[in-house]
Amino acid sequence: MPRRTATMLASTLMLIALLCAGVFINVPYSEMSPGPTVNTLGDHDGEPVLQISGRKTYATSGHLNMTTVRVTSADYRMNLVEAVYGWLAHDNKVVPHDTLYPDGKTEEQSTQENAEEFSQSQESAKVAALKELDVPVKSWVIASTVVKGSPAEGRLHAGDVIKAVDGTTVKQPSDVAELVTKHKPGQDVVFTIVPAKEQAAAEKENRTATRTQKVTITTKASDDEGEKRAIVGISAGTDHTFPFTIDIKLADVGGPSAGLMFALGIYDKLTPGSLTGGTFVAGTGTIDDAGKVGPIGGIEMKTVGARAKGARYFLTPADNCAAAASDTPAGLTLVKVNTIDDALTALKDIRGGDTADLPECTTK
Template identity: 45%
Template sequence: MSRRALTLLLAGFLVLALGIVGAFRPVPYVVLSPGPTENTIGEVDKKPVISIKGRETYPTTGSLSLVTVAYQGGPAAQIDLLTALRGWIDPTVAVVPQETIFAPDRDPREVEEENSVEMTNSQDSATAAALNELKIRYDLAVTVVSTEKGKPADGKLRKGDEINSVDGRPAKDVDVVGDTVKAHKPGQSVLFNVTRGKDKLDVTVPTVAGPEGQTQVGLLMQAKYKFPFDVDINVGDVGGPSAGLMFSLGILDKLTPGELTGGKQIAGTGTIEPSGKVGAIGGIAQKMVGAQDAGATVFLTPADNCAEAVKAAPSGLRLVRADTMHDAVLALDALRTGKGNVPACDAG
């Protein structure tokens, strides 16, 4: 073998070896793929997803399924380049920079705690939204779960503080408190009135700019509702707030005679406020694939996700726009009866 041929052969082996090594090197990306679905009017591990005690309930049929996104990667378990490349090729998954899911200045344990609290808040907000839709009264209190170390609220507000008002505005729910804080410019102060033990205190907290530019004080809150009957939601390890709309519809379906779905396989997503307003979520493309894989033919879509959803919707999945829970109920009534308007998503 000539020296030239040997050199080319060795160079080829070297390139191949480097390519193999490089393919298995960790990269700062996260792969998002369709996650499991759960029927909110069905069961998980032989237990009802939604259990209601102290109030009459009614039989249900069909499904009102929440959808999820599974992910690979993260600071503690980075994916390799080969996994990222496979994700880029697969149209049903998305590969995104790690920092879009895990903020670089956040402890993963704090993110996990926040997701857990968001899921609890989502379940409570869903119950409140369903009761509001049915005009059933309830009480609530907004409480402090934790403060973020190094942020202005740290050392000023304490775990267990019950927030009565913020800047004189009654703390009717978590969103009222959050929106009032965000309405300030970074550096301005917010006046909290809290109940701590037996005392009522005024606590002034300065604000700072958060990672995305929103004004914040570094406060994690939870609304403690006092409902006139017990609503228990069992979804295992699912976290985050995006199942709120489907929880609220599942609760309403169980509390009312008749069948909200008409026996159809319905799936959907969206955060929910106690007022019934539906909010946007992430991972809409993967959630639609998961919904169709689970047999859904109709997908309830937050209005702010419609434009993206239309571009990525699997063939045969009907997208129904849901601005509010009430709108979603009317749309399901129209689908069931064949009468009335069914608002569709458009490309915006």
């Protein structure tokens, strides 16, 4: 066999061997790619995304699209060939597995956490939108989660309204941790609560829950490194009562990143005229009850997905601007927003055609 032919054959066999090895070698990475984008003003799977009853609504036009990211599952084992392909592909992003699933989080745990964050983002979106419209919303502090095996298990329950801790009135979720950590581990703390069932019954009957009870819990030491804090094993959150019904119908979506776009969609439906003026606007960002917009993950994937569907403008959390601007899809303008007010101002300029002074994202 001629030397040249032998060399080419050996090289080919080596390449085949490397490719085969690459298929069987697993690497600790996961992949992100652009996911579906849904118009919050429109329908999804045959029904309106935003359904409002008990309050006058108005016709809307254009798009206010929320955006998503697809990720490989927690138990998916990426091989070397897939990782290399993902690194080379422009529209995909390969990241360390622990970035998406820290501390060995399972698929079930991740799904549950994303569902909880999605639910909370919907509540905050409603509150933020109604505050912009000066519509009063009743709010109170609740035990949002109770850790299994903690001192609070069986003593407090998710949805219990926390009125006071050690006799001190609770006004916001952070008050709970502040009052509990005034104790030393092993000391008792007294919660004044309205049980979740009583609160639910009161809401159903459109009355104020008045029956309270005191619950005494013995604190334990936290697992923090260094100085230990007193804890009882709950996370405090906020619940609300709205003066009319706002339902958000969107299955198979998780996480908090659609908050801003839901808030804008609700605002648009409750006000005359069109926020977009018929323009295709997409965006992302968490939102809190006060209307502050927070950063999200996978911004590069979301801008790609939005532009592919036809978006011309993308409302971008200020903290994500630099990453988004480093690789902006052609034809898409990234608009920096810190609050819902910023987004509403930008939309006013967009529908009016006055876009020269939009606060665009930069890489700095």
